[in-house]
Amino acid sequence: MTEIDTPHAGADGAADDDVVALLMRQHGDIRNLFDEVEASGGEERRDAFRRLVRLLAVHETAEEEVVHPFARRSLSGGAKVVEERLAEERAAKETLAALDDVDTDDPKFMPMLMKLRKDVQEHARAEERYEFIHIRRNAGAGNLAAMAKAVKAAEAMAPTRPHPGVESGTANMALGPVAALMDRTKDAVRKAMGKES
Numbered sequence: 001m002t003e004i005d006t007p008h009a010g011a012d013g014a015a016d017d018d019v020v021a022l023l024m025r026q027h028g029d030i031r032n033l034f035d036e037v038e039a040s041g042g043e044e045r046r047d048a049f050r051r052l053v054r055l056l057a058v059h060e061t062a063e064e065e066v067v068h069p070f071a072r073r074s075l076s077g078g079a080k081v082v083e084e085r086l087a088e089e090r091a092a093k094e095t096l097a098a099l100d101d102v103d104t105d106d107p108k109f110m111p112m113l114m115k116l117r118k119d120v121q122e123h124a125r126a127e128e129r130y131e132f133i134h135i136r137r138n139a140g141a142g143n144l145a146a147m148a149k150a151v152k153a154a155e156a157m158a159p160t161r162p163h164p165g166v167e168s169g170t171a172n173m174a175l176g177p178v179a180a181l182m183d184r185t186k187d188a189v190r191k192a193m194g195k196e197s
């Protein structure tokens with residue numbers, strides 16, 4: 001079998017109490033899903049791409065709701081660090097929106113996917129280097145755990161593996177469009193953090 005074994009989000013059972021470890025593991029899951037999209041074709045690629053889009057949407061929404069506000073408040077120079085990360089996220093979202101209109105079998109798809117992958121990777125590296133390390137240094141264990149709980153609640157909305165025995169089209173329909181998914185993610189995150197939206 002040449003199938004790539006992408007671990008199910010949250011399947012490692014670790015990082016439950018450290019938001020930084022959790023988000024860095026999601027960065028790894030995102031890298032694996034890019035690999036899976038590149039290595040597959042046809043319906044398999046379409047399905048892997050939908051899972052990638054969902055995980056990206058959920059991951060960035062959780063960061064915007066949970067860790068960026070904390071970094072802005074608590075890190076010295078945090079406002080600037082967060083502004084730069086948000087600008088990168090906006091750029092990646094624009095590429096993602098353009099890509100969403102192109103079929104995964106279209107010859108234009110791969111070059112656009114490569115551009116998105118580069119944007120997303122540079123962004124993830126900048127987060128790890130300029131934001132996450134400082135969060136870990138500045139946030140107490142209680143804060144890291146509370147933020148981790150909120151990110152876990154978001155993660156439950158983005159299975160990285162196809163549902164066994166379920167047609168991918170049905171699963172996608174059940175999850176709805178990306179904007180609606182982001183809204184549901186925001187609600188789940190706010191609820192987990194104890195603020196009703």
Ligand SMILES: [Fe+2]
Nearest residue numbers: 060063089127
């Ligand atoms: Fe991000």
Ligand SMILES: [Fe+2]
Nearest residue numbers: 059063124127
């Ligand atoms: Fe990230």
